[in-house]
Amino acid sequence: MSILNHQIDVSFEKQVEWWKAVIDSINDGILVIDQEGSVQLINPEYTRITGVTSDILGKPLREYRPGAQLPDTLEDRKCRVGVYRKTRDREYLVDMAPIIVNDKVIGAVSVCKSLTEVHRLSQELKKQNEKLKQLERKMDSMYEAKYTFDQIIGKEAGLKGVVTVAKKVADSSLPILITGESGTGKELFSQAIHNESSRNGRPFIPVNCAAIPAELLESELFGYGEGAFTGAKKGGKAGLFEMANYGTLFLDEIGDMSYDLQAKLLRVLQEKKIRRVGETIDRDIDVRVIAATHRDLQHLVHKNRFREDLFYRLNVIRLQVPSLRERREDIPRLIDSFLQSAYSTYTIEEQTLKFLYTYEWPGNVRELKNVIDYATCIAEGTEITLHDLPESMIKQGAELFQQQPNRSLQGVMEDTERRLIQETINYFGTGIEDKKKAAKSLGISLATLYNKIKKYNIGS
Numbered sequence: 008m009s010i011l012n013h014q015i016d017v018s019f020e021k022q023v024e025w026w027k028a029v030i031d032s033i034n035d036g037i038l039v040i041d042q043e044g045s046v047q048l049i050n051p052e053y054t055r056i057t058g059v060t061s062d063i064l065g066k067p068l069r070e071y072r073p074g075a076q077l078p079d080t081l082e083d084r085k086c087r088v089g090v091y092r093k094t095r096d097r098e099y100l101v102d103m104a105p106i107i108v109n110d111k112v113i114g115a116v117s118v119c120k121s122l123t124e125v126h127r128l129s130q131e132l133k134k135q136n137e138k139l140k141q142l143e144r145k146m147d148s149m150y151e152a153k154y155t156f157d158q159i160i161g162k163e164a165g166l167k168g169v170v171t172v173a174k175k176v177a178d179s180s181l182p183i184l185i186t187g188e189s190g191t192g193k194e195l196f197s198q199a200i201h202n203e204s205s206r207n208g209r210p211f212i213p214v215n216c217a218a219i220p221a222e223l224l225e226s227e228l229f230g231y232g233e234g235a236f237t238g239a240k241k242g243g244k245a246g247l248f249e250m251a252n253y254g255t256l257f258l259d260e261i262g263d264m265s266y267d268l269q270a271k272l273l274r275v276l277q278e279k280k281i282r283r284v285g286e287t288i289d290r291d292i293d294v295r296v297i298a299a300t301h302r303d304l305q306h307l308v309h310k311n312r313f314r315e316d317l318f319y320r321l322n323v324i325r326l327q328v329p330s331l332r333e334r335r336e337d338i339p340r341l342i343d344s345f346l347q348s349a350y351s352t353y354t355i356e357e358q359t360l361k362f363l364y365t366y367e368w369p370g371n372v373r374e375l376k377n378v379i380d381y382a383t384c385i386a387e388g389t390e391i392t393l394h395d396l397p398e399s400m401i402k403q404g405a406e407l408f409q410q411q412p413n414r415s416l417q418g419v420m421e422d423t424e425r426r427l428i429q430e431t432i433n434y435f436g437t438g439i440e441d442k443k444k445a446a447k448s449l450g451i452s453l454a455t456l457y458n459k460i461k462k463y464n465i466g467s
């Protein structure tokens with residue numbers, strides 16, 4: 008029977024040459040024996056995989072390879088599949104089959120595949136998997152909330168009130184709106200809420216809505232489908248909502264979100280589904296949204312720059328973080344903690360503390376932290392003095408400071424104490440039980456509280 012196109016008259020030699028070329032180009036190792044068990048053919052891949060060379064041609068296979076099973080197939084006519092062979096430096100799998108023509112066994116063929124390459128690839132795969140895991144761990148730590156309520160420093164009644172409410176609402180899934188000036192600790196609160204809730208251990212993803220161009224924010228938040236726009240990734244991309252699934256999405260500077268996107272956010276909050284840009288299917292999500300802003304959202308609503316429906320949806324739980332000016336009594340505690348965290352040897356001069364007390368703190372706690380970091384770098388000794396504060400700050404504060412040149416630190420402290428006691432009583436109430444609570448929250452006895460009320464002539 009001709010093995011080539013019947014139309015072409017090809018000589019026997021040509022046919023043999025053609026077949027040899029076919030067998031040599033096969034990517035598996037091939038060895039053929041005749042019915043006597045002598046090797047009639049091996050291809051280069053067989054030599055590469057097993058190390059057996061063409062010297063074996065014409066010789067009985069068993070003589071060269073005593074354990075060979077191929078000659079057995081001549082007798083039992085049975086195929087053998089996936090026989091594992093291992094030598095010092097090679098590993099391979101062999102399939103064997105008898106060659107039967109007119110019901111007569113005229114030889115047997117063995118086809119082998121190298122495992123050395125498979126092993127190399129599986130090692131490579133293992134390495135890549137390890138890398139992937141490392142990256143995943145890094146991603147997880149990027150999306151981890153660091154702060155807990157214990158790390159929120161402050162004993163001022165207003166701040167403590169916010170902490171109390173925040174702890175109570177932490178485990179609900181309702182959205183939260185945190186308002187307060189820049190640097191007052193809004194993100195700190197949102198991290199603490201996440202860590203206090205049953206969502207801890209899941210992603211906490213912060214997004215600054217003011218830092219991402221409006222036209223990009225939608226696809227960042229909701230993701231996009233394949234071909235959604237020019238330059239879109241093949242297969243599309245998950246958005247931050249999907250990445251935050253079962254966790255918390257912190258939408259900072261929500262007041263800067265575009266009006267159109269606000270409508271889409273409201274839909275997500277109401278339906279708990281997101282739709283990637285350019286797709287028509289909805290995906291279920293379970294994400295707690297905490298929004299924050301330093302802007303007056305109600306004012307933005309009046310100016311038609313913030314949707315009223317979204318405002319009411321977010322405003323159900325509202326936490327107003329007091330500015331540092333409203334809780335000056337916390338300044339020494341904060342300074343202490345900032346000094347302790349990195350530079351435990353530093354102290355602060357009384358005069359400088361007084362200055363920091365009276366300063367207006369437009370940048371709030373963030374500004375205070377930066378000032379302390381700066382001062383510890385600049386200070387020549389271990390005591391921080393006025394000279395170590397940033398020049399711009401001294402200029403801004405000097406005016407106010409000079410308006411009260413005769414005030415002693417004692418005076419400032421007493422003012423602060425009076426205000427703190429008044430605010431605590433306003434918060435808890437004036438009854439006897441209320442005063443007990445107020446004293447407890449201030450960390451003083453009831454008797455001391457009464458003494459101070461008398462000393463400062465606080466109306467109760």
Ligand SMILES: Nc1ncnc2c1ncn2[C@@H]1O[C@H](COP(=O)(O)OP(=O)(O)OP(=O)(O)O)[C@@H](O)[C@H]1O
Pocket residue numbers: 158159160161187188189190191192193194195196259299300301372373376
């Ligand atoms: N009560 C606090 N105790 C300890 N550190 C605080 C406190 N409040 C704020 N900080 C620190 O001040 C810095 C600013 O806080 P954070 O980023 O939470 O403020 P923010 O209100 O979210 O600011 P912005 O409005 O600019 O986004 C952080 O370094 C934070 O750790």
